[in-house]
Amino acid sequence: MRNRDHNQNSVTRRGLGILAAALGASAAVMPMAAMAQSISSANLAMVGEPQSLDPMASTADLVGTIMQHVYEPLFTFDANWATQPMLAAALPAVSADGKTYTIELRKGVKLHNGRDLDSEDVVASLKRWLEMTPRGKGLAKSISILTAKGPSTVEIQLSKVEPALLAHLALPSGFAAIMAKESIATPLTEFVGTGPYKFRERKPDQFVVLVKHDGYASRSEPASGYAGKREAKIDELRFIPVPSANTRVEGAIAGQYQFADQLPVESYKKVSAASGTRPVLTMPFGFPYFPTNTKQGPMADLKVRQAFQMTLDLEEVMMAGFGELKFFALAAEHFPKGSPFYSEAGKGKYSSKPDVAGAKKLLAEAKYDGAPIRILNSKQYDFHHRMALVMAEQLKAAGFKVQIDVVDWATLVQRRGDPALWDIYITHSAFLPEPMLSPPQLGEGAPGWWSSPAKEAALGAFNNEPDPAKRGALWGKVQQVVYDEVPYIRAGNFAALAGASPKMSGYAAMPWPSFWNVALAK
Structure with a gap:
């Protein structure tokens, strides 16, 4: 999108033009003022142009944010990040060996083309997801059978236990969207889902328009996170790409956008003082972490x-x-209270305050020879570099020699694959509600190359337990090993800032912004 100023009149004229076309010939002769009163519409400023509207063709959060309104998954996450059913009628029946999942579908769910959703739609959609997406391809190695057992039952048979299966099916990024089987193509030309909103129009670099699905079949449970009841209270959602953060800030303040995503935290005071918008913080949005090279060099x-x-x-x-403290939180626990994986294991080793004397003693015992500790980081993420500078001074105070290697992000990604080129690197991850989704250091072969008997024992027990209730307790043992062996240091949580109109009600801050159950006052 070209950087340009938006003014309220131009946005309004464009919005009313879209509405006139959408409502057809009879609506076109209505007075424009009457149309504006009869249709509620929200301008939503996003960080850029979506790479695609196919939720399986891209893992970009922006694609998932938009298309989660059109498509729905079998399972989703509630406000405490517990997995809950969405298109599934309930959580699946799982066999005693943890390898067979039987999923019953909700009856009476309407696709956007008016037809009832059935198990063949689900199987066709999941097969496409397994073939197209990175997470799907990883899971496909463990899925031996995926089949429809009658019109409302789906069966998944695994060759090995995959206790994170439901979390993979629930995650909105690169997500396992369920779509009408007759719409499936590569690339998609029709977007036929079951969500509270239907796709209407896309004009590249201008907008993506979604409109209320009048035939939507909602769940009856109270809304919680992405789970429970969903209701389209706004008639039209217009996702507008606005790559300039400053333009998003100014547009939100002027009231041009009813929602503006991913604002710089430096604009918090300005947004707070404005009458046209209010600040919304999402916490946790992500976390910085510092992998260590356990394979080669001093950190081995x-x-x-x-x-x-x-x-x-x-x-x-x-x-x-x-x-500022409002934009971050110190957190020894890897998952917040309420999460099935909340644990305080290892909390005593979380470095909220340094122990320089203890560090010097350990360095003496290790016979540390003064080899430079190379901190690999990139200024493309300013907060990475600022953290690296402070970290370096702290390390020097304990007797480490330090070398700060500043490169562009693409070079960092390349260099971190070579154990000869770094000792610590600075990165961050979005908050993800399942331990095996992030950070990658828990997997095999990730930069850092962490491997130990304690890791294998704790992680093996965790990954071989299909019972969600038991997995929570087992995660604490993995977290303890992370603190004991330091394959990475998770620094804490950080927040994301958005701006929302004072006229907007019902918006719940979540990492992937959603606008069902959200209303706009006239």
Whole structure:
């Protein structure tokens, strides 16, 4: 999209033009003022142009944010990040060995073409997801049979236990969207789902328009996170690509946008003081973390890694990255309270305050020879570099020699694959509600190359337990090993800032913004 100023009159004229075309010939002769009163419409400023409207063709969060209104998954997450049914009638029946999932579908769910959803739609959609998406391809190796058992039953048979299966099916990024089987094509030319909104129009670099699906069949449970009741209270959602963060801020303040996503945290005071918008913080939105090279160099020594952990003042590091306490939170736990994976295991080793004397003692025991600790980071994420600078000074105070290697992000991604080129690198992840989705250091072969008997034992027990209730307790043992062996340091949580109109009600801050159950006052 070209950077340009938006003014309220031009946005209004464009919106009314879309509405006139949408409502047909009879509506076209209506007075424009009457149309504006009869249709509610929201202008939603997004960070850019979506790469695609196919939720399986891209893992970009923007694609998932828009198309989760059109398509729905079998399962989703509630406000506590527990997995709940969406198009499934209930959580699946799982066999005693954890390898067979029987999923009953809700009856009476209407596709946007008016037909009832059935198990063949689900099987065709999931097969496409398994073939197209990175997470789907990974799971496909464990899925031996995916079949329809009658019009409303789907069966998945696994060759090995995959306890994160439901979380993979629920995640909105690159998500397992259920679509009408007759619409399936590559690329998609029709977007036929079951969601509370239907696709109407896309004009590249201008907008994506979704309109209320009058035949939507909602769940009856109270709304919670992405789960429960969904209702389209706004008639039209217009997702507008606005790559310039400053333009999003100014447009929100002027009232041109009823919602503006991903605003710079530096604009918080300005947004707070404006009458046309209000600040909305999503916490946790993500977390910075610092992988260590356990394969080669000084950090291959466990005592050196433990000294690194003891050296850090993470409050100071996070303050350097995010500036104010409202934009970050110190958190020893990897998952927040309410999550099935909340645990305080290892909390005593979380470096909210440094132990310089203890770190020096460990370095002496390790016979650390003064080899430079190379901190690989990129200025393309300013907060990464600011954290690296503060971290370096803390390490020096404990007796480490430090070398800061600043590169562009593409070079960092390349270099982190070579254990000869770094000792620590700075990165971050979006908050994801399932441990096996992030961070990658828990998997095999990720940069850092963490492998140990304690890891294998704890992670093996966790990944071989299909019972969600038991998995929660087992995660605590994995978290403890992370603190003991320091394959990475998770610094804390950080927030994302958005702007929402004072006329908007019902919006719940979540990592993938959703606008069902949201209303606009006239």
